[in-house]
Amino acid sequence: MPRFRLTALVTYGAVTAWSLFVVLPLLWMVMAAFKTRREIFTNPLGLPSGFSFDSFSRAWGVGMGTFMLNSVIAVGLAVLVIVIVSGMAAYVLARTDSPIAKGIYLLIVACFAVPLTAVLVPLYQMVSAAGMLNSPLAIVLPYSAYGIPFTTMLFYAFFLDFPRELEEAARLDGCNQLEIFFKIIIPLSGPVVASAAIFQAVFGWNEFLLAMLMLTKTEAKTLPVGILQLKGEYASDWPAVMAGLAIATVPILMIFILAQRYFVRSLAGIGK
Amino acid sequence: MSQVQTLSPASAAERSRVMSTATSSALMLAPVLLLCGVFIFIPALLTVAGSFFSFGVTSPHWDFVGGANYARAATDPVFWTAMKNNIILVVGSVVLQVGLGTILAAILDRGIPTGSTFFRTIIFAPIVVSSVAVALIWLIIFDPNTGILNAIVKGMGLTPPPMGWLGDPNISIWMVLIVGTWQYTGFMMVMILAGLQAIPKELYEAAAFDGARGVKAFWYITLPGIRNVLAVAALVTTISGFKAFDLIFVLTQGGPANATQVLGTYIYFQAFKFNDMGYAYAISVVLLAVAVVLGSLQLKSNRRA
Numbered sequence: 001m002p003r004f005r006l007t008a009l010v011t012y013g014a015v016t017a018w019s020l021f022v023v024l025p026l027l028w029m030v031m032a033a034f035k036t037r038r039e040i041f042t043n044p045l046g047l048p049s050g051f052s053f054d055s056f057s058r059a060w061g062v063g064m065g066t067f068m069l070n071s072v073i074a075v076g077l078a079v080l081v082i083v084i085v086s087g088m089a090a091y092v093l094a095r096t097d098s099p100i101a102k103g104i105y106l107l108i109v110a111c112f113a114v115p116l117t118a119v120l121v122p123l124y125q126m127v128s129a130a131g132m133l134n135s136p137l138a139i140v141l142p143y144s145a146y147g148i149p150f151t152t153m154l155f156y157a158f159f160l161d162f163p164r165e166l167e168e169a170a171r172l173d174g175c176n177q178l179e180i181f182f183k184i185i186i187p188l189s190g191p192v193v194a195s196a197a198i199f200q201a202v203f204g205w206n207e208f209l210l211a212m213l214m215l216t217k218t219e220a221k222t223l224p225v226g227i228l229q230l231k232g233e234y235a236s237d238w239p240a241v242m243a244g245l246a247i248a249t250v251p252i253l254m255i256f257i258l259a260q261r262y263f264v265r266s267l268a269g270i271g272k
Numbered sequence: 273m274s275q276v277q278t279l280s281p282a283s284a285a286e287r288s289r290v291m292s293t294a295t296s297s298a299l300m301l302a303p304v305l306l307l308c309g310v311f312i313f314i315p316a317l318l319t320v321a322g323s324f325f326s327f328g329v330t331s332p333h334w335d336f337v338g339g340a341n342y343a344r345a346a347t348d349p350v351f352w353t354a355m356k357n358n359i360i361l362v363v364g365s366v367v368l369q370v371g372l373g374t375i376l377a378a379i380l381d382r383g384i385p386t387g388s389t390f391f392r393t394i395i396f397a398p399i400v401v402s403s404v405a406v407a408l409i410w411l412i413i414f415d416p417n418t419g420i421l422n423a424i425v426k427g428m429g430l431t432p433p434p435m436g437w438l439g440d441p442n443i444s445i446w447m448v449l450i451v452g453t454w455q456y457t458g459f460m461m462v463m464i465l466a467g468l469q470a471i472p473k474e475l476y477e478a479a480a481f482d483g484a485r486g487v488k489a490f491w492y493i494t495l496p497g498i499r500n501v502l503a504v505a506a507l508v509t510t511i512s513g514f515k516a517f518d519l520i521f522v523l524t525q526g527g528p529a530n531a532t533q534v535l536g537t538y539i540y541f542q543a544f545k546f547n548d549m550g551y552a553y554a555i556s557v558v559l560l561a562v563a564v565v566l567g568s569l570q571l572k573s574n575r576r577a
Contacts (some may be wrong), residue, residue, distance in 0.1 A: 007383075007486060008384065011379045011383035011384050012384055012387075014375070014379055015376060015379055015380065015391045015395070016391075016419070018372070018376060018395055018396045019391055021454065022394055022398060022454065022458065023394060025409050025410065025413060025454070026397075026401075028409070028413070028420060032412070038359050040418050041417065043425050044418055044419065044420050045423050045424075051296070069344060081307075085303040085304055085307065088301070088303070088304075089301050089303070089304040091300070092297045092301055093301075096297060098381070101569035102300060107305075107308070107313075108284065108569060110564075111308045111312045111313065112310050112567060113563055113564045113568060113571075114316050114560065114567075115511070115514075115559065115560070115564065116515075117517055117536045117539065118319065118539075119312070119541045119556065119560070120402040120539065120543075120556070120559075121314050121320050121539065121549060121552050121556060122314075122315040122318035122553070123311065124543075126310075126314070126315065126318075135471055141310075141311060142311045144311075145308055145310070145311035146311070148304055148307060151303065175376075176292060176293075176296055177296040177300065178296050178349075181300070202400055205400075205532065206400075206401075206403060206404075208402065208517075208521075209518065209521075209540075211515050214373060219528060219551060219554075223402065224404040224405070227405060227408065228522065231408060234311075238412055240369065241412075242409075242412070245405045248405055249405050252293025252400050253400060253402070255400075257397075260389075260392075260393045260396070263400070264392070264396065264462050267399065267459065267462060267464050268397075268465070
């Protein structure tokens with residue numbers, strides 16, 4: 001018996017220690033946001049002396065609301081495009097045996113291996129030449145393109161196992177392929193669509209490099225780029241920077257905690 | 273004859289249905305081909321082509337220079353520092369993130385009787401926080417004046433590094449590694465946990481019957497059972513180690529004196545700070561080649577897993 005208690009002590013100790021390591025910086029961010037500019041120097045470790053929201057209003061003044069709205073619009077559009085476009089392609093590819101279909105699937109798989117970082121410079125030049133800088137499309141279209149290969153592969157595997165009887169019945173009723181996809185396949189693919197959408201939303205919400213290059217005007221920036229601007233404007237005003245970070249991260253953390261089961265299912269999927 | 277007549281309208285209808293399926297197939301495939309073609313394939317080809325030229329970001333003149341950009345990389349010490357840092361990040365991340373992720377996953381799977389969802393949620397949480405926010409939080413934790421790390425180290429009676437945690441070129445890349453581990457260990461843990469939960473519980477019961485429990489069971493049942501998942505986890509970590517950009521860009525800007533430069537940041541600075549596009553393209557090709565090789569390995573092991 002004492003052996004088991006010792007084991008429990010070690011295992012609980014280990015997960016508790018790592019949890020504290022994870023939580024303390026986030027907690028410290030929130031506490032620092034409530035501190036005054038002087039307090040953060042004189043008392044870095046302690047609790048804030050009061051709960052003033054001054055630093056939050058300074059941070060909000062930089063345009064946190066606009067950044068957040070831009071992020072919601074860009075990520076929402078990209079996720080919508082990714083799910084519909086990948087879904088249609090995956091469905092056609094999963095139901096076609098021609099060598100052309102095989103070739104297209106291989107091409108999509110090859111695109112999966114290309115990282116954004118490696119093609120960043122030509123991508124920037126193309127988007128810039130097209131006059132799309134500072135438009136939401138400048139990130140929505142690349143995010144969509146880079147989300148498609150993984151999502152198509154995910155959907156393809158799912159559609160291969162999808163029972164065909166319903167599709168046959170719909171075809172006999174005169175539905176064409178497009179109607180079958182939107183009326184039969186999509187409504188019955190809820191879990192895999194949700195997984196793909198969450199995965200891509202997390203990626204898009206946090207994407208920084210492309211957004212920084214494409215969106216240089218304050219009113220066009222997304223959250224990750226916007227919070228960096230916050231640091232540029234409030235160089236020594238750490239409470240304002242931390243307040244901005246809290247505004248940007250606490251809502252997404254709340255959503256994550258409420259829906260963690262779905263996040264886990266979605267993000268663990270990359271290992272499969 | 274009559275047979276032919278009754279058949280032909282049917283086969284015409286059949287043919288038109290096939291035609292319309294072909295048309296709708298093409299329509300449904302077109303957006304993927306268009307998006308991936310324009311935003312992935314063409315830029316990738318341009319990267320390879322541009323690496324043989326010399327030009328600026330807005331310059332209309334592309335001067336053909338052959339392999340000069342690659343020759344320059346071969347003798348550029350900063351390029352090799354960047355490559356070395358990528359490798360440090362890759363090896364360090366595989367050891368720390370996959371290693372700690374495996375231990376934490378094993379504990380959550382079988383090591384604690386209650387609370388595993390609670391701990392999983394907390395440990396996984398940093399994955400939803402943007403890297404920029406993560407880097408900014410750690411930037412002030414490491415700050416020599418306001419940082420809590422200095423306060424803690426001093427509190428323990430030790431001396432913090434005089435040049436600062438990120439200012440000392442000997443330790444700065446390791447600080448980046450710690451921040452990356454903070455952010456991604458939970459992700460690895462969740463991936464590995466999914467693999468662990470697929471191991472049949474009867475195996476553990478049988479092993480316990482034979483006297484293999486705890487660490488022994490972990491060694492003889494858990495690890496072999498998640499071999500494929502571990503391979504994928506290591507590859508995913510390796511690929512993201514080569515793609516590293518956000519954390520370093522915000523934490524150190526590749527400094528001090530290029531000590532934390534990686535391929536991603538070096539491409540960025542060559543292209544957008546020094547306006548040396550051809551050279552940036554050549555480094556991009558190196559990164560692209562590494563990513564394609566690793567990516568194909570990942571797909572192979574994915575298929576096996």
